[in-house]
Amino acid sequence: xxxxxDTQASDDQQKEEFISLVAHEFRAPLTAIKGYLSMILExxxxxxxxxxxxxxxxxxxxxxxxxxxxxxxxxxxxxxxGKLLFQLEKINLSRxxxxxxxxxxxxxxxxxxxxxxxxxxxxxxxxxxxxxxxxEVVANLVSNAVKYTDKxxxxxxxxxxxxxxxxxxxxxxxxxxxxxxxxxxFRKFYRVESTAGKTVGTGLGLYICKLLIEKFNGxxxxxxxxxxxxxxxxxLPLAK
Amino acid sequence: MLNxxxxxxxxxxxxxxxxxxxxxxxxxxxxxxxDNQKQTQTLDQPIQAQGEKKNTGPTVLFxxxxxxxxxxxxxxFESEGFNVxxxxxxxxxxxxxxxxxxxxxxxxxxxxxxxxxxMLGKYRQDAKGKNVPVIILTNLTREEEMxxxxxxxxxxxxxxxxYTPSEVVRxxxxxxGK
Numbered sequence: 001x002x003x004x005x006d007t008q009a010s011d012d013q014q015k016e017e018f019i020s021l022v023a024h025e026f027r028a029p030l031t032a033i034k035g036y037l038s039m040i041l042e043x044x045x046x047x048x049x050x051x052x053x054x055x056x057x058x059x060x061x062x063x064x065x066x067x068x069x070x071x072x073x074x075x076x077x078x079x080x081x082g083k084l085l086f087q088l089e090k091i092n093l094s095r096x097x098x099x100x101x102x103x104x105x106x107x108x109x110x111x112x113x114x115x116x117x118x119x120x121x122x123x124x125x126x127x128x129x130x131x132x133x134x135x136e137v138v139a140n141l142v143s144n145a146v147k148y149t150d151k152x153x154x155x156x157x158x159x160x161x162x163x164x165x166x167x168x169x170x171x172x173x174x175x176x177x178x179x180x181x182x183x184x185x186f187r188k189f190y191r192v193e194s195t196a197g198k199t200v201g202t203g204l205g206l207y208i209c210k211l212l213i214e215k216f217n218g219x220x221x222x223x224x225x226x227x228x229x230x231x232x233x234x235x236l237p238l239a240k
Numbered sequence: 241m242l243n244x245x246x247x248x249x250x251x252x253x254x255x256x257x258x259x260x261x262x263x264x265x266x267x268x269x270x271x272x273x274x275d276n277q278k279q280t281q282t283l284d285q286p287i288q289a290q291g292e293k294k295n296t297g298p299t300v301l302f303x304x305x306x307x308x309x310x311x312x313x314x315x316x317f318e319s320e321g322f323n324v325x326x327x328x329x330x331x332x333x334x335x336x337x338x339x340x341x342x343x344x345x346x347x348x349x350x351x352x353x354x355x356x357x358x359m360l361g362k363y364r365q366d367a368k369g370k371n372v373p374v375i376i377l378t379n380l381t382r383e384e385e386m387x388x389x390x391x392x393x394x395x396x397x398x399x400x401x402x403y404t405p406s407e408v409v410r411x412x413x414x415x416x417g418k
Binding site for chain 2: 020023024030031032036039042044067071074083084085087132135
């Protein structure tokens, strides 16, 4: 049964297996770095000076970037093939937004950005999702906003919509994105070019965000213009 | 009690620095902890024979082959009041799980000799292992393993790289509180 189709399939399987194993190997040291550094910050190794605290927070920030990169690498082919298993649970979207503020605080502070969260009082925002996956989406959006914004602000907003939907926006005062590029942004491997000299990353982040949000029956998009900042948003149905 | 816990932490901190081949010193350390417990405990309390048992919280069995990660989780869980037993592969894990009473097992998947899931399969066949909650803590997130874990009654699957040790502690506390 050695026909071309089978050979192709086994090549694909081998590649996937290889990526999975490499990513696994990457994750072990990343776990140790993240774990030990966070334990130092939490005082498990004794008193830490403010300066050391700042250094460690920076090291944790770049470590998180690697964690996200590995997650994206692992996720992309699995989601495409419908092979990613989700652990659904109910959670308030505001809680996810607050977590993102905590996680990116150090990086935003270092760049001198005004980094804020806007949530209306008594908001109805219970959604049923895989929490880790939605955390990844928000982290991808906030990470981009902080990375590309050199001065001004990054704001996370949670808004209720009519008819059982909730919306999260990541708004920044960065360079903005042209209308032409906005059409291509959520495509696989697309990397923004209009922000001169800042083209970094794998071009997987927003593509994965789109796949994930759509898996949870939501919508994702961007409103932006060159020189006017960007607003990346997604909308999800409220839990029944 | 506070004093006892403090002594325990210092000792566990020290013993982490010991190499595995320095067993003689480890025995002395363990004896020191046990002696301390004897002195501190009142007569109507049973005396723990094992040096490892020093906290009063739930007993958690960690099965993890990466000794660096094991040390990290053990330190955090013990400082949060858990009583931690550890095993470095599935075979050791299975023996530990059947040999003593544990409240929860935290299990890695990729391990030498016996994988986490093979260990769990065998454990579930043992009378003692029918109902003990098991949480998977791994960096391997393949669909096959996740499915098999669910079939073996695992309800929580934690990706190590996504959480700090204290976040894992919080997840475990939430889980036990449910």
